[in-house]
Amino acid sequence: MADESKNAVVEPVVSNNGYELIHSKSPLFYDLYDRKSELKHQTHYCPGCGHGVAHKLIAEALQELGVQDKTIFVSPVGCSVFAYYYFDVGNVQVPHGRAPASATAIKRACPDKIVISYQGDGDLAAIGTAEIIHAANRGEKITVFFVNNAIYGMTGGQMAPTTLVGQKSTTSPWGRRPVNEGFPLHMAELISTLEAPVYVERVALSDNKNIMKARRAIKKALENQCNGAGFSFVEILSPCPTIWGKDPVEARRWVLEAMVPIFPLNVFRDHKPEMPVNNAPPQRPVPDVLEITPVEGAHGAATGMHAHHFKNFTIKVAGFGGQGVLLLGQLLTEMGMREGLEVSWLPSYGPEMRSGSAHCHVCLSQERIGSPLISHPDALIAMNEISLRKFAPQVAQGGLILYNRDTLPDDFALPPGVRAICIPASEMADKLGSMKTTNIVMMGALLEETECLSPGTAMGVIEDKVKKVALLETNRKALAAGREFIDHQVRIAVTQPDGFAE
Amino acid sequence: MAGQARGRVTIDVEECKGCGLCVESCPPKCLELAPELSAYGVHPARYSGHDCTGCGICFYCCPEPGAITVYRVARPLKLVTKAEGGDHATAV
Numbered sequence: 357m358a359d360e361s362k363n364a365v366v367e368p369v370v371s372n373n374g375y376e377l378i379h380s381k382s383p384l385f386y387d388l389y390d391r392k393s394e395l396k397h398q399t400h401y402c403p404g405c406g407h408g409v410a411h412k413l414i415a416e417a418l419q420e421l422g423v424q425d426k427t428i429f430v431s432p433v434g435c436s437v438f439a440y441y442y443f444d445v446g447n448v449q450v451p452h453g454r455a456p457a458s459a460t461a462i463k464r465a466c467p468d469k470i471v472i473s474y475q476g477d478g479d480l481a482a483i484g485t486a487e488i489i490h491a492a493n494r495g496e497k498i499t500v501f502f503v504n505n506a507i508y509g510m511t512g513g514q515m516a517p518t519t520l521v522g523q524k525s526t527t528s529p530w531g532r533r534p535v536n537e538g539f540p541l542h543m544a545e546l547i548s549t550l551e552a553p554v555y556v557e558r559v560a561l562s563d564n565k566n567i568m569k570a571r572r573a574i575k576k577a578l579e580n581q582c583n584g585a586g587f588s589f590v591e592i593l594s595p596c597p598t599i600w601g602k603d604p605v606e607a608r609r610w611v612l613e614a615m616v617p618i619f620p621l622n623v624f625r626d627h628k629p630e631m632p633v634n635n636a637p638p639q640r641p642v643p644d645v646l647e648i649t650p651v652e653g654a655h656g657a658a659t660g661m662h663a664h665h666f667k668n669f670t671i672k673v674a675g676f677g678g679q680g681v682l683l684l685g686q687l688l689t690e691m692g693m694r695e696g697l698e699v700s701w702l703p704s705y706g707p708e709m710r711s712g713s714a715h716c717h718v719c720l721s722q723e724r725i726g727s728p729l730i731s732h733p734d735a736l737i738a739m740n741e742i743s744l745r746k747f748a749p750q751v752a753q754g755g756l757i758l759y760n761r762d763t764l765p766d767d768f769a770l771p772p773g774v775r776a777i778c779i780p781a782s783e784m785a786d787k788l789g790s791m792k793t794t795n796i797v798m799m800g801a802l803l804e805e806t807e808c809l810s811p812g813t814a815m816g817v818i819e820d821k822v823k824k825v826a827l828l829e830t831n832r833k834a835l836a837a838g839r840e841f842i843d844h845q846v847r848i849a850v851t852q853p854d855g856f857a858e
Numbered sequence: 859m860a861g862q863a864r865g866r867v868t869i870d871v872e873e874c875k876g877c878g879l880c881v882e883s884c885p886p887k888c889l890e891l892a893p894e895l896s897a898y899g900v901h902p903a904r905y906s907g908h909d910c911t912g913c914g915i916c917f918y919c920c921p922e923p924g925a926i927t928v929y930r931v932a933r934p935l936k937l938v939t940k941a942e943g944g945d946h947a948t949a950v
Contacts, residue, residue: 375866375930376930377928377929378865378928378930397873399923403900404875404921408920408922409918409920412918413918564885567919604877608882
């Protein structure tokens with residue numbers, strides 16, 4: 357019947373014997389549901405379930421607002437986990453309770469989209485309490501539909517935070533006792549104590565009148581978002597005939613007779629809060645924020661002194677904890693910042709931080725960086741043999757390995773298309789007076805070999821970081837030694853003419 | 859129009875789960891559960907054939923997206939002159 361509907365609305369069809377179509381399946385739903393081949397026509401919900409009604413009301417509101425093409429529906433964990441099989445909109449299904457957090461991310465990344473977080477009471481009021489409270493408190497411009505049936509439905513009827521006092525469930529077989537399990541959680545009231553939400557209402561799918569009220573509330577909550585108003589929250593009291601052990605008609609009546617007295621229907625909030633105006637410019641230049649003095653001639657992008665020959669340059673630094681691996685990454689990152697590049701630094705923390713292997717990822721880029729994680733670094737600084745063996749296979753084609761030893765291990769096969777340079781950096785640093793400058797020797801070698809950043813910037817950063825004058829001098833020598841080594845003593849590890857392994 | 863119901867309801871037997879909420883909700887009580895079982899083993903709802911007003915309440919009470927379709931008698935198109943209908947002088 358749904359197929360003949362659209363045109364029929366515009367022009368009453370004669371074959372209907374003078375009848376015009378008033379209500380039919382919303383085009384927001386798929387014609388057939390792909391979840392299971394034998395159930396393509398029906399939703400997976402039990403007969404009489406409130407989810408179906410809530411779905412229909414949301415679909416109708418979205419259709420009336422004309423925002424189907426820009427709606428993103430965030431499905432929770434719970435009975436409504438399969439909402440993406442029904443709604444013909446953008447869909448994301450997220451971990452238990454995290455729908456408001458994911459919806460926050462989606463809305464902030466795509467502010468022009470209509471983002472809906474649809475959650476049950478186990479999802480929103482138990483495991484996801486923190487997420488919903490903070491999303492509401494931040495006033496995220498999303499719409500949250502909270503379907504409250506006072507029980508865990510999908511998992512078979514355990515007590516939920518919203519279970520009524522005295523209500524029996526599999527985990528409260530003698531009824532919920534406040535002395536042991538506390539009182540039912542009133543989410544709408546709780547949310548409405550916060551300052552940021554613009555609209556909080558509780559409705560019930562209990563009878564004709566209340567269903568029509570729910571229809572208006574749902575539309576309003578979505579309209580708010582279309583107007584960019586702010587956080588809207590609609591709690592929908594909904595029947596669960598199967599778990600409550602009632603037939604659908606009885607269950608619906610129970611919503612009205614048992615739930616509504618405990619969860620009163622009300623508009624708890626309907627106004628836009630006064631938000632303080634933010635006059636600060638959204639972004640300031642990095643040197644201003646860091647309060648650093650740019651090194652003479654070091655601001656490559658700004659002064660044109662150092663031309664960056666790459667769009668993206670990624671470096672992985674790996675070695676024992678204590679070899680200055682993470683610090684070297686930080687120094688490179690700060691240098692990139694001072695040269696006007698986009699940068700990121702991602703350390704691997706964990707038990708390996710002390711006397712184990714540690715590594716970090718550094719991205720230098722002319723463009724905004726999507727992910728700080730590097731799968732295939734352009735350069736690998738391997739401070740020990742373990743790191744060399746572990747990370748060499750990841751190095752990108754045409755990439756470079758700097759290895760802290762004078763030769764590669766005998767049984768080590770360099771990956772094809774990768775170049776390796778062996779530098780006895782630890783010994784060189786030891787001769788200079790401090791093993792701690794091994795990482796700076798490696799940095800000097802990296803800068804000289806790849807010219808990814810300017811040595812002038814390196815000294816500027818080191819001067820800011822190292823306070824002791826004597827140590828500063830050692831660092832200066834170490835940086836120079838690394839560069840010198842590349843210029844004069846470099847021993848290519850593989851004897852191919854171009855230095856690459858076959 | 860005496861004798862003709864103002865509305866009409868059709869119910870898709872493929873979608874109906876026989877919950878009976880529409881039967882309970884219908885103000886003129888013109889819906890009923892069929893005595894025979896559907897392919898899904900439930901008694902699907904059906905229109906008794908008279909008294910439907912086309913109010914659409916059953917549509918909103920039904921949990922299935924497309925089980926119920928509601929029609930209403932098309933109001934006859936009537937031309938209204940400006941004098942009669944003011945600015946709304948189109949089809950009423």
